[in-house]
Amino acid sequence: MRPIAKVLYLWIVYCLSYAEMDQRRFVAEIDIETKMNNLENELTALKALVGHTYIRWGRTICQPVNGTELLYSGYMVGDKWDQSGGGSNNLCIPEVPTWGQYVDGYNGGAEIRGTEIESDATVSNLLFGKAVDNHDVPCAVCRSNRASHVMIPGRTTCYPGWTEEYRGYVVASKPTWASNSDYICLDSMMEFVAHGAGNDNEHVVRPAEVRCGSIPCPP
Structure with a gap:
């Protein structure tokens, strides 16, 4: 066994x-x-x-189809068109601000003015499909889930591998004005600030024009 x-x-x-x-x-x-x-x-x-923020000038919304979210909407502002000094960049301030400490009245500081666009009727209808002259400009701060962004002047489409957030036309201050403004992309489907069609002549932008010369012009 x-x-x-x-x-x-x-x-x-x-x-x-x-x-x-x-x-x-x-x-x-x-x-x-x-x-x-x-x-x-x-x-x-x-x-x-991961993500990146950008300002959509001329709109109060972002592109939800691209996975983009709205952080806030507000008003495009800058320095007065006929004043030298002050800031030269555009800002997008919230529609509902919260105030810190302040003193009523003017105290000799830098000024922030609301923005309106000036454009001849022919140009306005061609670029934006409607009359935009003297209308105040809104803005929206958007957050995209993509890691970087870039404004490409002089093109109507993105390069391969990039996603379009919005398209528009380059605007800035007129060269003969005392105040400068940086070049921005104003949405071609722009909205207007409610009750903002008065000719206030504060911070003003106009569509930019390309001058041939040092820039080679296409045939």
Whole structure:
């Protein structure tokens, strides 16, 4: 009976060892799956943090189809058109501000004025499809889930690999005015600030024109 007992003993040990290996493999697979799920969750969280903000001049909304969200909407502002000094860049201030400490009245500081666009009727209808002269300009601060953005002047389409957020026309202050303004892309489907059609002549922008010379003009 000894040989039989020995064979039976070996057979039982082998089966137990094989079952233990299966159990370890099963635990390892669960551990790998858990780690993969954790990595996917971390990647999703990181994607939520990646993004870039830009200002959509002339609109109060962003492009939701591109995974872009609105941070706030407001008013385009800058320095008065006939004053030298002050700021030369455009700002998008919130529609509903919160104030810090301030003193009523003018105290000799830099000035921020609302923006209106000036454009002849022919140019206005051609570029924007409607009369925009003397209308005040809104703005929207948008956040895209893409990591970078760029304004491409002189093109109506993006280069391959880039996604269009919006398109429009370059505007800035007139060269004969005392106040300067940076070049921005004003949305071709621009909206207007409600009750903002008066000719206030504060911060004013006009469509930019290309002069041939140092810039090679196409045929």
